[in-house]
Amino acid sequence: MNVHIEDRRLLPIREKVEAGVRLSYDDGVALYRSGDLLAIGYLANLVRERMHGDVTYFNVNRHINHTDVCVASCRLCAFGKQKRDPNSYTMTLEQVWETAGKGWSEAITEFHIVGGLHPELSLDWFCQMLRGLKERYPQIHLKAFTMVEIGYFARREKISVREVLERLRDSGMDSLPGGGAEVFSERVRRIICDHKLTGDEWLETARTAHELGLNSNCTMLYGHIENEEDRVDHLVRLRALQDDTHGFVTFIPLAFHPDNTALSHIPKTTGFDDLKNIAIARLMLDNVPHIKAYWVMLTPKIAQIALRFGANDIDGTVVEEKIYHDAGSTVSQSLRRGELLRLIRLAGRTPVERDTLYRPVQRTETAFTVLV
Numbered sequence: 001m002n003v004h005i006e007d008r009r010l011l012p013i014r015e016k017v018e019a020g021v022r023l024s025y026d027d028g029v030a031l032y033r034s035g036d037l038l039a040i041g042y043l044a045n046l047v048r049e050r051m052h053g054d055v056t057y058f059n060v061n062r063h064i065n066h067t068d069v070c071v072a073s074c075r076l077c078a079f080g081k082q083k084r085d086p087n088s089y090t091m092t093l094e095q096v097w098e099t100a101g102k103g104w105s106e107a108i109t110e111f112h113i114v115g116g117l118h119p120e121l122s123l124d125w126f127c128q129m130l131r132g133l134k135e136r137y138p139q140i141h142l143k144a145f146t147m148v149e150i151g152y153f154a155r156r157e158k159i160s161v162r163e164v165l166e167r168l169r170d171s172g173m174d175s176l177p178g179g180g181a182e183v184f185s186e187r188v189r190r191i192i193c194d195h196k197l198t199g200d201e202w203l204e205t206a207r208t209a210h211e212l213g214l215n216s217n218c219t220m221l222y223g224h225i226e227n228e229e230d231r232v233d234h235l236v237r238l239r240a241l242q243d244d245t246h247g248f249v250t251f252i253p254l255a256f257h258p259d260n261t262a263l264s265h266i267p268k269t270t271g272f273d274d275l276k277n278i279a280i281a282r283l284m285l286d287n288v289p290h291i292k293a294y295w296v297m298l299t300p301k302i303a304q305i306a307l308r309f310g311a312n313d314i315d316g317t318v319v320e321e322k323i324y325h326d327a328g329s330t331v332s333q334s335l336r337r338g339e340l341l342r343l344i345r346l347a348g349r350t351p352v353e354r355d356t357l358y359r360p361v362q363r364t365e366t367a368f369t370v371l372v
């Protein structure tokens with residue numbers, strides 16, 4: 001197909017993409033600086049279809065946010081609260097196990113579990129939480145804890161990250177969701193999340209998880225104070241780690257939601273920037289199998305269009321989302337399986353329900369089988 005490329009600076013990039021040659025840091029910056037969104041989307045779609053054809057994945061999952069109490073006060077965050085805040089909450093173990101079973105009728109395949117950095121919950125408590133979930137829901141994959149939570153558990157317990165990961169894995173953690181990466185630039189992190197892991201520590205934690213046989217996702221929070229170079233640097237550092245470990249399953253660009261954060265003066269991202277981030281991720285991360293258009297952050301409408309701009313996954317049913325709703329997300333907290341199917345089909349794509357590790361799932365309403 002001969003697509004008109006308006007921005008002549010993209011012509012050498014097009015040649016590389018067509019020949020399957022890896023893009024450089026400078027190519028990434030050129031892509032971000034270009035306004036030729038349709039050309040960038042076309043190139044990303046080329047790669048997406050080369051890797052996945054028309055197939056578009058989704059899953060039937062439930063989020064669990066066990067506490068919003070957090071010792072960090074990241075300026076980017078509307079979710080974390082001080083323990084003394086009367087609006088904060090922390091579930092008991094019984095409440096976590098009970099919540100896990102609520103809000104869904106179609107059998108779910110994954111629990112996505114993340115929370116704040118609670119000063120009093122011990123690693124034993126989290127191990128018990130995982131074991132209790134596995135006992136009650138043995139078939140459901142436990143995708144749990146950001147790299148930031150893992151780092152905090154290690155600091156709190158005065159043990160290594162490796163030991164934390166081993167203990168969580170042995171208690172039932174199957175993989176990690178890959179949050180807390182934000183943007184790796186130290187200049188940016190000092191302003192938006194100065195109490196968090198450094199970028200290098202985030203990457204090292206992911207490396208250790210992968211070495212222990214735990215897959216993870218990876219993310220980038222964009223649309224705050226980062227610049228184009230910061231974004232490309234972030235992608236290139238993820239790509240370098242992936243060359244070593246092959247442990248990342250999917251990349252999720254996360255649009256910053258400023259409402260109720262200390263950065264509420266920053267305008268929300270635009271659809272143009274959202275689609276560009278999806279597309280550039282697909283082009284730069286040539287070794288990460290999947291790119292996800294997370295509908296909670298993008299809105300289902302933009303996420304659907306993203307399926308033609310490089311994304312091959314639209315995320316899942318979610319059931320109950322708190323983190324981005326605290327930051328002003330106005331979309332529904334959940335989408336039914338049928339609605340995900342409709343969005344994918346109306347984008348001209350072929351829906352495939354997957355488990356967390358992208359194995360196809362065959363189901364009835366109340367049961368499922370993972371096709372290995």
Ligand code: SF4
Binds near residue numbers: 072
């Ligand atoms: S972003 Fe995470 S670590 Fe930072 S305040 Fe919010 S919940 Fe805590």
